[in-house]
Amino acid sequence: MDAQPKALDPGLVERFAAIVGARHALREPGDIAPHIEEPRGLFGGQTGLVLKPGSTEEVSQILKLATQTGTSVVPQGGNTGLVGGQMPDGTGGEVVLSLSRLNRIRELDLSANTVTAEAGVVLQTLQEEADRNDRLFPLSLASQGSCQIGGNLSSNAGGIGALAYGTSRDLCLGVEVVLPTGEVLDDLRKLKKDNTGYDLKNLFVGAEGTLGVITAAVLKLHPKSKGRELAWAAVSSPVDALALFNAANEKAGTALTAFELMGRTPLEFVLKHMPGTQAPFGESHPWHVLVEISSGRSAEDARTLMEDILGGGLEQGLVLDAVIAQSEAQVAELRRLREAMSESQKPEGASIKHDISVPVSAIPEFIAKAGEAVQKVVPGSRVVCFGHMGDGNLHYNISQPAGAERGPFLAQYRPMNEAVHAVVRELGGSFSAEHGIGRMKREELLATQSEIATDLMRRIKNSFDPANIMNPGKVI
Numbered sequence: 111m112d113a114q115p116k117a118l119d120p121g122l123v124e125r126f127a128a129i130v131g132a133r134h135a136l137r138e139p140g141d142i143a144p145h146i147e148e149p150r151g152l153f154g155g156q157t158g159l160v161l162k163p164g165s166t167e168e169v170s171q172i173l174k175l176a177t178q179t180g181t182s183v184v185p186q187g188g189n190t191g192l193v194g195g196q197m198p199d200g201t202g203g204e205v206v207l208s209l210s211r212l213n214r215i216r217e218l219d220l221s222a223n224t225v226t227a228e229a230g231v232v233l234q235t236l237q238e239e240a241d242r243n244d245r246l247f248p249l250s251l252a253s254q255g256s257c258q259i260g261g262n263l264s265s266n267a268g269g270i271g272a273l274a275y276g277t278s279r280d281l282c283l284g285v286e287v288v289l290p291t292g293e294v295l296d297d298l299r300k301l302k303k304d305n306t307g308y309d310l311k312n313l314f315v316g317a318e319g320t321l322g323v324i325t326a327a328v329l330k331l332h333p334k335s336k337g338r339e340l341a342w343a344a345v346s347s348p349v350d351a352l353a354l355f356n357a358a359n360e361k362a363g364t365a366l367t368a369f370e371l372m373g374r375t376p377l378e379f380v381l382k383h384m385p386g387t388q389a390p391f392g393e394s395h396p397w398h399v400l401v402e403i404s405s406g407r408s409a410e411d412a413r414t415l416m417e418d419i420l421g422g423g424l425e426q427g428l429v430l431d432a433v434i435a436q437s438e439a440q441v442a443e444l445r446r447l448r449e450a451m452s453e454s455q456k457p458e459g460a461s462i463k464h465d466i467s468v469p470v471s472a473i474p475e476f477i478a479k480a481g482e483a484v485q486k487v488v489p490g491s492r493v494v495c496f497g498h499m500g501d502g503n504l505h506y507n508i509s510q511p512a513g514a515e516r517g518p519f520l521a522q523y524r525p526m527n528e529a530v531h532a533v534v535r536e537l538g539g540s541f542s543a544e545h546g547i548g549r550m551k552r553e554e555l556l557a558t559q560s561e562i563a564t565d566l567m568r569r570i571k572n573s574f575d576p577a578n579i580m581n582p583g584k585v586i
Contacts, residue, residue: 117203118158122179126161126205129171134211136160145186145206146198153194153549156202157184164211166286166294166325172207173323174292176579183207184581185319187229187261190253192463193548195265195318195584204582209260212325215239223331224283224300229260229324236329245331248275248367252449260324266316268544270448273500274367274404275332277544278315284328285311289321290575298328313570318546319581321574335367335404337412340441341420343432344395348474350428351399355470355499357428358401358419365415368402369500370448371473375509376494379454380447387447391431399499400448451496455509460516461494462526464506468539473499476537477506483529484508488522503543506530527554547585555585 127135136142137159146155163169176183182204186196198204213230220243227236233254240247248271251257257267263285268277275281284299297311314324345351348371355369374396381387390398401419405412416434423429435441455461468476477495484491490511497504508526510519531541531554547555556564567586574580 123159129168130161130163134162148189148197150192153197155198156200157198157204157206158202160206160208162208162211169288169323169325170292170294173288173290177290177577180577181205182579182582185323187258188256190257192545193550195546195548199583218243222300224328225331226298226328227259228326231259233257233262240331244334246334247331249278249281263315263324263327264319265546270368272498273369274364281330282315282327283330285314285324286326287314287322287324290580300328318585320585333406336407337405337409339403339412339416340435340444341401341416341432342390342444343399344391344430345397345399345428346430347397348477351397352474354423354428357422361419362403362415365403365405367404370400371499372398372496375492376451376496379458380450383454383457384450390433395430455494459510460520462508462523464530465543465545466506466534466539466541467503467543468537470502472537476533479533480530483533487526487529488519549584552585
């Protein structure tokens with residue numbers, strides 16, 4: 111279903127530019143550059159035009175013209191995606207549609223605990239607006255200072271808060287979507303119960319812009335916690351980490367709002383390459399967990415729960431050492447150790463990354479089996495394992511052996527993926543837990559899912575976008 115775009119006709123460029131105004135139609139290489147460079151540097155693309163509409167109506171006119179002329183459109187939010195879903199191809203014939211100017215918070219309904227936000231609202235901006243109104247928007251990502259709500263929904267972003275609050279899909283009640291024809295689906299409803307036919311919004315959430323463009327959404331807010339505690343604990347193995355998680359879950363229930371697992375190697379990379387970071391303990395430990403408790407009752411309740419969890423872990427020999435943050439500054443320091451783990455890999459050379467999920471109970475088995483498989487592919491590879499243990503999602507990344515050459519290591523990209531993902535499939539997991547499919551994982555999706563699943567996805571795509579102008583070459 112890949113489109114065969116041609117270089118953009120100058121006359122057509124002018125027609126598109128007239129919709130948004132000349133200053134919002136980027137044509138100069140320097141202005142376009144930030145929109146064709148992505149975080150990993152793996153998916154370069156070209157375009158002769160970046161459009162920055164300022165309203166849903168302008169998006170509608172753009173897509174209508176695109177369908178009429180057979181012009182491919184690549185929707186783009188904060189350009190923080192890691193699988194190339196927001197990147198144009200190399201032909202220069204695709205138009206990049208940046209939603210950054212659609213950045214209004216249209217409504218905050220404190221009685222309904224909802225916020226209606228446009229696609230270009232930056233996640234951190236939404237978090238701060240909720241906080242000012244004594245509410246919590248729990249989606250939390252390392253890129254929250256630049257990623258945008260439309261992109262979060264289009265990729266069904268997860269993050270640290272997914273354990274207690276779910277992914278972006280779980281936080282979305284309604285959407286406004288512009289279809290490839292230019293028609294607008296206004297489904298901005300605040301209803302928590304609605305069984306009137308197909309749940310149309312969930313066709314667009316996670317579709318990576320292949321069916322239409324999300325221009326706004328109604329999102330759930332939660333009461334702001336009255337007490338929050340964050341702790342960092344050292345454990346000897348993933349088996350002990352799982353036992354600690356189960357104990358924490360039993361004691362805290364829904365008050366357990368984060369449980370992150372991290373190996374020794376990613377922490378060492380952070381301490382080595384991220385200025386200003388400090389080790390949480392004086393001695394090195396093989397595994398670590400970051401635990402967050404959020405109480406709706408009081409600060410004392412949160413502290414009591416955390417102390418009970420860690421105290422029990424120490425008594426049972428599950429916890430080797432632990433520290434509870436004593437200030438917001440310490441909270442930020444501990445969070446940074448976790449959030450910098452992806453970035454800190456870069457100075458260590460090439461890496462092969464995996465965004466996998468398995469049942470929580472299978473995490474220790476996955477780590478053991480995948481570790482053996484990795485060493486068979488490239489002996490000496492360094493496993494950089496960290497992620498959201500509480501919801502079964504691990505970022506299982508492999509850095510090149512120390513002192514090795516980048517090229518030969520990356521030449522093993524496919525065998526490494528196959529080895530790791532074979533373990534994932536054996537354990538009933540997913541090879542794409544929260545980053546999406548984009549360009550990176552499309553072939554593997556088609557190769558591993560059932561024929562009927564692929565056929566149904568193609569039928570949906572053809573029904574919504576028969577001209578195949580919406581982000582062609584992505585997902586399906």
